[in-house]
Amino acid sequence: MDKRRPRLGEVQETLLIPLYARAVETRKAHGLLSDPQAVEMVDSLDYDFSRFDGARSLLGANLRTLLFDQWVREFLERHPAGTVVEIGTGLNTRFERLDNGTVHWFDLDLPDVIALRRGFFKDTDRRHMLSASVTDPQWMEQVRGTSPGPYFLVAEAVLVYLEAELVRSVFQQVGEELPGARFALETAASRVVDAQDSRDVLAQVTARMRWSCDNPGALEQWEPGLTLADSRTLAHLPAPVAHRLPLRYRLLLPVVATLRRRDIEAYRCNLFRFAGD
Template sequence: MTKQTVNLGSVQETLLIPLFSRALETARPNGLLKDTRAEEIVDQLEYDFSKWPPSSSWSQACIRTRLFDDIALDFLAQHPDGVIVEIGCGLNTRFERIDNGQATWFDLDLPDSIELRRVFFEDTPRRTMIAGSVFDEDWMEPVLKVGKPTLFLSEAVLIYFEEAEVKQAIVQIAEKFPGAGFATDICTSKLTTPKAQERGKRVLGISSWFKWACDDPKSIEAWYPGTEFVGSQTYVDASKDIIAKMPAIWRALTTIAPFFVRYLVKDYRIAHYRLGRS
């Protein structure tokens, strides 16, 4: 079988990190999640995944995904026919894993990423792929037409951009979708230094390093009137189900020395907001 070549920009290429992590976790007994679709896609890509050094980051990426899953599941429990927008969707499979059969989903990403995504996924009446940038506004129109409560998920996307760009994106969404939910991962300035990123990103180069530092997640409330910081989670705040499926070393540390683990992971968290109301 001819494999699918990968032609992505360096930032877009980071979409392969969560994809590969889900495939690895699926193969691990009692893994954090089961994603056979991720395994299939990895097998079909012409890409040297072995160039990525062995790292605990693979499991961490899946813990992050599970935390985003939980936010989405909570939203769907409250709004079964609501709308979920995956910003920078990459080769995300959240729809396959947690869709409730009623919600409407939009998968937004840059044209090269959507082109690759269309090789493996198709639009359906409840799921639409959109090629575009989160920093533009054209992509919002089909989402607005649905007219339902909306949740925006930005998993491993905005941290690759400058703060001014991140603010622009969030403000634009808040203006069009007052009251919507918005979840994104954030990291402190400690993790945006070259020293903190050199080892993990040496494969992709400096253009794929984290750029946006957010030392206080509540500070985003000031970006748009009425925006509310709902809360944030680090990996040690995960549910008991997630912790029970972590790799043994993480599970042991989380159970035996939670304060030590909390110190290790305190600079990276998933933040949840309710965007300003009109």
């Protein structure tokens, strides 16, 4: 089978890291998750994924995915016909994991990523791909104009690659265009950003994190009524996620949380809620 070479920008290339993480875990006998489509996509791409082999960050990517999945799942339990926007969707398969038959879904990413994604996914009446930057407010207008709220936005491994002023502008735009939205994203403390050149997977790509955030709670000052509803490290997962982990991971995470406390605390997954509807 002819393989397709992904032609992606520097930041966009990072989408291949969580893709490979899911594929690696799927190939295990008792992995954290099962994503056969990730395996198929990895096998169909002409890319040297071996550069990521053995990286501890692959485990972190999968734990983050499971946590964000849980937050979206809880949202859909309360709002079955709500709207989810996957910001920086890459080659994620979150819709395949969580579709309840009534959710409205948008997969948003830059043109080169959407071009790659269209080789594996198709639009449907409830799911649409949007080719745009997260910093372009027009996508919010399109989502609001064509799909009902409430809204849940997921930005997994996206905003950390933007400058701080751009991240703040995204928050301001969401507050204006999608009042009441929930927004899931991760933050990396300055010590993580400063040391990224020596970190396993990031050392293998050109892209670099630009935005550091030492206190996610401080972001509440960015928008009136913005609330940090939840903030977790990857070693302190909600019970529904932790209980589904294989035993070896349930035993490993408390040890890691103790031995590498400063590193664990410096990288957080956060759930914000905007004021409004």
